[in-house]
Structures are given as C-alpha cells and as structure tokens.
Amino acid sequence: MESEGRIGLAVGACLLFLAACSGEDSVAEVTLAVLASNPASHDGATVATEGVVRHFEEPLHYWIEDQDLNRVEIFPHEEIAPHLGERVRVVGHFEYSAMEGRRLTLEHVEPLSVPE
Secondary structure (H helix, E strand, O other): OHHHHHHHHHHHHHHHHHHHHHOOOOEEEOOHHHHHHOHHHHOOOEEEEEEEEEEEOOOOEEEEEOOOOOEEEEEOHHHHHHHOOOEEEEEEEEEEEOOOEEEEEEEEEEEEEOOO
C-alpha cells in the first residue's frame, strides 16, 4: 500500500511537470517577409524575427523592417526606442488585423548591430 502511495506521488509530480512544460509558449522563428505576406497564419503566436528599428514622429510609432521594406510595428515604444537604427532580434506576441495591421508586443529585444 505504501508503494502505491509513492507511485501515485511520482505520477502526480510527472503530470505537474508535463503541465508546466506544455504551458510555455513555443517561439516560432519567422522572417518579416513571411509575417508581411501571410500575417493571419501567425496571429496570436509568439514569434522571433529580425530587422532594423525605424520610427515616424506623427503619429509616433516604431517598427522593424528588412531590406525589402517588410515591416512589423513594435510595442511598447519605450522598449524599442533605444534601439533606433540598430538591427535587432525581437521575440514577442504577434497580432494581425486588417484594420490595425501587423504588430508585435515585445517580450525580448536583442541588438544584433549598432547604428551606422
């Protein structure tokens, strides 16, 4: 009977471990070209992508873009603003709507190069 209790505890611990692992968002590595050409397929996903940080003053907004001018707006602005002109790798929650466009809410930003 005591061994059944231990087995039950071990099974319970394994189930908790598996539940914790499956609760983590997986990150999809996606190019800006793919996000621009087929944004609906990644709507709601956690993605990682790379580009150069650009901005516009009126209305203030920041985005990353590739050499072909594929773009994704980045939020929050105060987290991406210090990287203006840099090539960065960003990880975050991607959203797409026909009215609002493509946007990524940052979880992490990593500079890949400094501004020229």
